[in-house]
Amino acid sequence: MNRVFKLFKVRDVPVKTLKRKYATVKTANVDWSPMKSKKQLSQNIEFSGTKSRKVFFGLLCLAPIITFALGTWQVKRLKWKNQLVAECEDRLTYKPIPLPKNLTKEDLPNLEYRKVLVTGHFDYSREVYVGPRLHDGKKGYTLICPFVQSNGSGDVLLDRGWISADKVVPQSRNLQHLSCPKGEITVECVVRVAPTKGIFHLDHEKHSKLYQYLDADAMAEELGTKNVYLQVLQNFHDRPEWLNNESKLSDTVNDAVAKTSSWAFWKSSPKIDSSKLNNDNDYHPDIIDTSKPFDTADEFDPLQFINAGVPLGKVPKIDYKNNHMNYLVTWYSLSVASTILLIYMFKKGRFLNPTEEKMMYAKKIID
Known part of the structure; x- marks a missing residue:
């Protein structure tokens, strides 16, 4: 610092002012020894850009073909699924038959539903x-x-x-x-x-x-x-024929109590006379009439x-999901959209040589 003061002979000037007004060392802003390369940077960029354009162009050309093929495959799947659902719905209308004795896993598809x-x-x-x-x-x-x-x-x-x-x-x-x-x-x-x-x-x-x-x-x-x-x-429906002889009466009473608790909300409860429960052969009209066929009262x-705690069984309907129509529309829509995009790219000339594009731009500037 003393050498700076002696050189310029301004001892009374603050140091901060000297640093702001004068520079003692000059540094080059350009690296005069760059790394040598056989390929220029512009050539590398042009090569990578051309390669990515070719890949994108190839995928864009394949997209309409692939999506159209998938849509056509979904048409076949839709016909197959509609036929399968129709066959199963038809089987549900048949009267039940005894289960075949020699039924195996391989036979199940032909008897489904x-x-x-x-x-x-x-x-x-x-x-x-x-x-x-x-x-x-x-x-x-x-x-x-x-x-x-x-x-x-x-x-x-x-x-x-x-x-x-x-x-x-x-x-x-x-x-x-x-x-x-x-x-x-x-x-x-x-x-x-x-x-x-x-x-x-x-x-x-x-x-x-x-x-x-x-x-x-x-x-x-x-x-x-x-x-x-x-x-x-x-x-x-109730199944009185499933009652065992020894427990028929007790289960019948339990059924009547269960029905009484649920019926009490909208109708008078049936009264059970315990004097009528001494003999299993007695007729109990206040509980359940097992001598008559099923009707809505037994449901x-x-x-x-x-x-x-009685399991809820299978509702007799077909559970197959048929979404092939949605898939069909989706694939065909993608095929049409990709085709339109491809035609637009060709008409606008988006796939010119990058070098030619640069030359055209340079000529515009020069002219």
Whole structure:
């Protein structure tokens, strides 16, 4: 600092002022020893730009062809799905038949949604549950129970339907002759092809009664049944023929009490005379008339089944999803849009040589 003062002979001037007005060292702003390269920077940029343009141009040319092919494939899928739904709807109109004895997994697609009758009894010791599943905002599970056929053709998997979470234990259910029928019974079902295990599905934990998803293969292997999956049809009629002789009277009283609690909201409750309950052969008009065929008075409502723990069976309708029309419209729309874009790019000349574009721009400036 003293050398600066001596050089300019301005000792009384502040240092900050000197730094602002005078520069003692000059530094070059340009690097005079740049790295040498065989290719210029402009050439590299031009090469990469041309390559990306070619890739984009190729994809744009392929887009109309690929999307048109996918749309045509969806047309075939739509025809196949419509035919499948029509066949299944036609099968639902047929009268139920006894389940074939030698039915295998390979035969299920040809009988899907066919109504069948199975005769035998449930094995409640092997009940399993799938879920949880929601029904009208209430937590529950899909109840699947092995059914032992009386004709000796093997056990099958019966999907009894949805049951609330607080009624999964068989002892906690009411209307036992409907929720846990005992003895030999005949059940009306529909044949279904169970969905296969997905890629992202985890393996089922063995010896567990809870399944996260429906895996008929794992269920059949673990429960020792045939790989035949049936769904019990929804039926809210009473089944007095499912009552056992020794428990017929007690279950009849329970049914009357259950109906009394639900009927009390809109009609007078039926009165039960205990003096009439001494003999099983007596006629009890105030409870249930089992000597007459079913009518609307012998039918429950879904809420009664839910509260009593009776599984809600399968509604007789087709569950297939047919979204192929939406896919068809989507792919064909993309094909048309990409074709229009390609024609627009050609008409506007967007695929000229970058070097030629630069020369044209330079000529405009020079002129």
